[in-house]
Amino acid sequence: MKYSQVRLCSGKGAFEAIPSRRARVDLPAIRDLLQATGREVVDARVMLIIRGQPEITIAADGRLVFKTQDAGEAQRAFQGILALLEGFRERPGRDSSGF
């Protein structure tokens, strides 16, 4: 999975990284791996929230949010989580279902 950059989010209270193309990440597998390594993970089904400093959100479409206003801290967290994500094979992107 490729990301263009880590940038301030629209509210300027966090940093985000957006995948270069649409993707679906295997959230249950990532959750299991993180929990196996002792990380506290909130599983909201369509996103995972990894507790810690900074707190990190992984959305099902690959979007990452780092809850910090420190660019260096966000960049370091990004590199760490990227290694994890690259260990999982992407699934093709798909549209969300209608209601």
Next chain:
Amino acid sequence: MSRGVVLMSGGIDSPVAADMILSRGHELVAVHMDNRPFTDDTPLEKVRDHLDVLQRRHGHRLPLYVLPHGSTQITLMRNTTRHVGCILCRRFMWRSAEMVAQREGATFLVTGEALGQVASQTLSNMRSATASVRLPIVRPLIGFDKREIEARAQAIGTYGISTRPGLCCQAVPDRPATRSNLVQILQEEGKIDVDQILEDVIRKAVVL
């Protein structure tokens, strides 16, 4: 003079709505739905600072109920259709505010909603959301455009607080519904235990 409950998010609109109602001589109790972990600490900090401003303007401090909302969001995400999440979320906010109103002897609810500002603020979505409560809802800003609201926020001194950096709600779906059908909303809500969720929310409320 009567007593109402105002939903305060930390954004630009709700303190302006509260100020307008207080200016008419009514009492208000503030409710903040704490959306962590889908946001950060900043919304609550902003609400507290908004209340400081309102206290200076009106001479008394509004009681503030902080109600947990993150666990409700998780339940909604796990069990309901994603793109109506904002409407289901709003229904829980209204219900929670109404429960606080019952406890506080308040007879109306106040919000800073203005038509068409965000996905949840279309007429059909407002109807679907507010069908969950019985108390009358007062929307002082309903016909205002964003610039008018911002001008009022600047005039009363809350704009700078509202626009400080903060994390937007991450629970908002990619494509939130803008036209909702109440029957379908009720079907979605039937997938979760509404009473149990509300019981937990009120039990974990913190009054500041």
